[in-house]
Amino acid sequence: MSIRIKNGHVIDPDTRKDGIYDILVEDGLIKTVAPSIETEADQTIDASGCYVMPGLIDLHVHLRDPGLTYKETVETGAAAAAHGGFTTIVAMPNTKPVIDDEHKVAFVHNKARGCTPIHVLQAGAVTRGQKGEELADIENMAKAGAPAISEDGKSVMNSALYRKAMRIAKECGIPVLAHCEDINLVEGGVVNADENMKKLGLKGISNAVEDVIVARDILLAKETGVKLHLCHCSTADSVKMVEEAKKEGIAVTAEVCPHHFTLSTDDIPGPDPNYKMNPPLRSRQDVEALRQGLKADIMDVISTDHAPHSAEEKSRPITEAPFGIVGLETSVALTITELVEPGILTPMQMAEKMSYNPAKVLGIDKGSLAEGKAADITIIDPEAEYVIDTSAFRSLGKNTPFHGKKVRGLVKATISDGQIAYLESADRRPYAVRPKADAKPLPKKQEEAQA
Numbered sequence: 435m436s437i438r439i440k441n442g443h444v445i446d447p448d449t450r451k452d453g454i455y456d457i458l459v460e461d462g463l464i465k466t467v468a469p470s471i472e473t474e475a476d477q478t479i480d481a482s483g484c485y486v487m488p489g490l491i492d493l494h495v496h497l498r499d500p501g502l503t504y505k506e507t508v509e510t511g512a513a514a515a516a517h518g519g520f521t522t523i524v525a526m527p528n529t530k531p532v533i534d535d536e537h538k539v540a541f542v543h544n545k546a547r548g549c550t551p552i553h554v555l556q557a558g559a560v561t562r563g564q565k566g567e568e569l570a571d572i573e574n575m576a577k578a579g580a581p582a583i584s585e586d587g588k589s590v591m592n593s594a595l596y597r598k599a600m601r602i603a604k605e606c607g608i609p610v611l612a613h614c615e616d617i618n619l620v621e622g623g624v625v626n627a628d629e630n631m632k633k634l635g636l637k638g639i640s641n642a643v644e645d646v647i648v649a650r651d652i653l654l655a656k657e658t659g660v661k662l663h664l665c666h667c668s669t670a671d672s673v674k675m676v677e678e679a680k681k682e683g684i685a686v687t688a689e690v691c692p693h694h695f696t697l698s699t700d701d702i703p704g705p706d707p708n709y710k711m712n713p714p715l716r717s718r719q720d721v722e723a724l725r726q727g728l729k730a731d732i733m734d735v736i737s738t739d740h741a742p743h744s745a746e747e748k749s750r751p752i753t754e755a756p757f758g759i760v761g762l763e764t765s766v767a768l769t770i771t772e773l774v775e776p777g778i779l780t781p782m783q784m785a786e787k788m789s790y791n792p793a794k795v796l797g798i799d800k801g802s803l804a805e806g807k808a809a810d811i812t813i814i815d816p817e818a819e820y821v822i823d824t825s826a827f828r829s830l831g832k833n834t835p836f837h838g839k840k841v842r843g844l845v846k847a848t849i850s851d852g853q854i855a856y857l858e859s860a861d862r863r864p865y866a867v868r869p870k871a872d873a874k875p876l877p878k879k880q881e882e883a884q885a
């Protein structure tokens with residue numbers, strides 16, 4: 435099977451190509467990248483006006499398989515990922531049972547091999563059953579192909595146990611993906627601790643809930659030398675601490691989720707559980723610090739924390755509904771609309787934060803469009819304007835605050851190992867894209883573009 439991608443705007447952080455090229459894919463590999471390729475292929479994709487990036491990588495996804503498959507399965511989650519432009523996703527281990535040994539890692543990997551062309555990498559838990567009492571079998575999970583360990587959903591509150599896990603992870607050559615939340619400081623919080631919380635009559639989650647664990651985890655990484663990756667950073671102080679740690683040469687990287695750089699607590703319209711996630715939406719100053727942190731390359735990665743829940747669960751009162759929103763099918767559009775269009779990120783930085791840097795965090799040979807590499811490729815029309823509609827989602831989860839939001843940036847094709855995992859032109863449920871002729875430019879956020 436060969437594919438020729440014509441006239442795309444190739445944006446490749448690895449080779450630093452940033453211009454119009456054709457790409458020829460053959461036998462699962464990138465055969466040629468050249469200004470013009472005349473060789474006929476089995477399939478030709480016209481990528482005129484589109485970004486052609488190395489396949490996007492999401493370091494933070496909840497697939498709910500095994501055990502919670504009414505929320506999402508490996509198959510539906512992978513289909514959502516392909517629809518969203520991702521060729522590699524890292525699944526978090528807070529399933530039922532928790533992924534805490536090599537057999538459970540293998541279960542997910544085998545299931546993925548049977549149902550999707552994209553790469554599903556299963557992270558292992560840090561502790562058995564995520565109980566925080568004894569370590570999971572980190573070494574054997576790493577041998578079975580777990581690309582990282584993570585206790586996501588919570589923090590390992592026992593610092594001595596966490597330090598031991600970090601030492602083992604370092605030995606195994608895998609990073610620790612850290613969810614930073616001091617459980618003793620949460621005190622029943624539902625949204626950010628501020629004036630809006632008071633208006634809603636809810637309990638708050640203060641910035642310190644995140645910040646004290648970010649500080650601790652950076653210090654433990656400094657001591658152990660493990661590669662520490664901070665998940666879903668939401669506060670201005672997290673950005674500051676990451677900046678300081680990097681200056682000191684500590685092996686720390688950090689991610690920001692689209693909801694945290696798009697919405698602030700001021701945007702919460704009422705007690706709607708689609709605005710409930712952990713960490714919560716923060717203040718406008720925090721949002722601005724996250725945007726500036728991404729722009730300045732202090733924050734390395736954009737990940738989704740895709741957290742599907744059922745309609746029934748999310749229709750409970752906000753105090754009882756579970757934390758989390760879906761993100762795989764809105765991430766590209768939010769990144770383009772909120773960061774690239776206003777000039778906060780260049781398209782090259784987008785490719786770095788959504789593909790090249792995540793590959794570096796995991797130490798995997800991806801995130802590149804160099805000749806000879808595996809053909810993981812994402813094609814995106816950055817100008818296509820449409821309205822996000824959850825009925826187009828492949829995910830079983832429809833829990834998002836972005837339903838009805840007007841955006842730009844549409845995934846046209848997702849190619850994984852040279853196989854077409856998603857093709858918009860062959861799609862049964864395409865978005866109604868506004869014809870380019872009548873598309874009005876989205877309001878530019880001048881203050882931010884100049885910042």
Ligand code: DOR
Pocket residue numbers: 496528586587588613710711712713741742756757758759
């Ligand atoms: O909002 C969240 N949802 N945050 C988490 O840490 C866990 C996740 C989930 O598993 O639903």
Ligand code: ZN
Pocket residue numbers: 586587588613665666712713
């Ligand atoms: Zn988390």
Ligand code: ZN
Pocket residue numbers: 494496526586587739741
């Ligand atoms: Zn998560």
